[in-house]
Amino acid sequence: MLPHLDDLLGTARVVRLPMRSRFRGITVREAVLFEGPEGWTEFSPFVEYDDEEAASWLHAAIDFGWRPQPAPLRHQIAVNATVPAVAADDVPAILDRYPGARTAKVKVAEPGQTLADDIARVRAVREIVGPEGRVRVDANALWNVDEAEHAIHALAPFDLEYVEQPCATVEELAEIRVRTRYMDIPIAADESVRKASDPLAVARAGAADLLVIKAQPLGGVHTALRIVAEAGLPVVVSSALDTSVGIAMGAFLAAAIPELDFDCGLGTVAMFDQDVAVSPLTPVDGVIRVERPEVSPAQLDRLSAPDDRRDWWLDRVRRCYRVVERTTAL
Structure with a gap:
């Protein structure tokens, strides 16, 4: 009702x-x-x-x-740092906002920037997180297949955890996944899930190795959990620049997924100067709490x-x- x-x-x-x-x-x-x-x-x-x-x-x-939300299977969620398309010199200050995070997602393919800018930014992140850290990149569907292959090859030396939505369509994702298989870098789908009329199409097509799942665009925690179960692929739970209230929704989703092998994109409250919560859901020791925050x-x-x-x-x-x-x- x-x-x-x-x-x-x-x-x-x-x-x-x-x-x-x-x-x-x-x-x-x-x-x-x-x-x-x-x-x-x-x-x-x-x-x-x-x-x-x-x-x-x-x-x-x-x-x-x-x-009522599903009972949580865990009470804290490991989160990644999110690095916007900033200059390489600005990377240390960005990562300082995510204390204890072992994973960083780096935005690439920013309009008006070059692949050289992306390489410099990813190199700066890798140098800070060290060889044990995890670095993933997100192109937000802004490369064509040839551009994606060239860019992934150029970024491969930085030991990428995965590349998120390198191309726009399911067909392009399937093709780039085949073309880059020799580099052993997984392909993740985001927009092809949350902006698709059929969020399971990318899984059926074998066009991605993992899915990025967001509670709000998919209609809520219960709907997202059904998609995760039907897709049968590993998932990363992420956010869409939410306040602590929206992040809590994502945290409850992540907490209800039986197997959660990747750090989640739920640390983005750190990107705001202020938040609505008495105690914002910002990362502490690389994790956020699974709870509904008290709104101030x-x-x-x-x-x-x-x-x-x-x-x-x-x-x-x-x-x-x-x-x-x-x-x-x-």
Whole structure:
């Protein structure tokens, strides 16, 4: 049963969180928080997403706020550091935000930058984490197959744990996986799962070695767990620049997966200057806690979005609710 729209809007708080570094082209992250019977929950699809795509994020918010979550199999989650497409000289300061993290995910293929920039950034990360650390790269589907093969070959000397979404389509992922097999570097799928009409298509096609799973885009913890079970591939649970509330949703998902062999991308609260929680879910000794954070009323007020942005988000909630209402009834 869906909660009534008035129940969502009645507790909705729209917030703006300033970021420490530019990431995904933004310096401020906006989100809507609701307080349901299970606790606080989050709706924060990126502003460019249409209502059909954003509706899955609202379904996830309802799932986390109005439905009991699976019992956790673990009470803390090891997380990776996230390194934006910064200059190599800025890498040490970024990694300092993730104390104890043994794994770093490095953004590559940034528009306006070159492969040389990527190599310098990845080299700087490898030098800091040392030979025992784990380094993964994420191209966000911005290479074609030839570019991906060239780039992966150039980055291979840095002992990559895996390459995330090097190309856009399932067919391209399958091809690059074959082309780079001799380098023994796994291919991970992210956008081909969370932005696909069929999130299992990449697994069926044998186009990836592992999947990156995010609770909000996939419709919530329960839906994501079904996808993990049906895919039959190793997974990494990640986030989408969430507040501590959204990160908690990801942590509950990660805690319910029986086999979790990879460090998760759930340390991204460290990318914000401020957060909504009394005790933010930032990494400590390389892990975050599996818990619903206590939300600070003072922080909600301090981070409150201007009226025009609040109205924009609440109107978006109304539109997406109609989509959820329609698809749930099918």
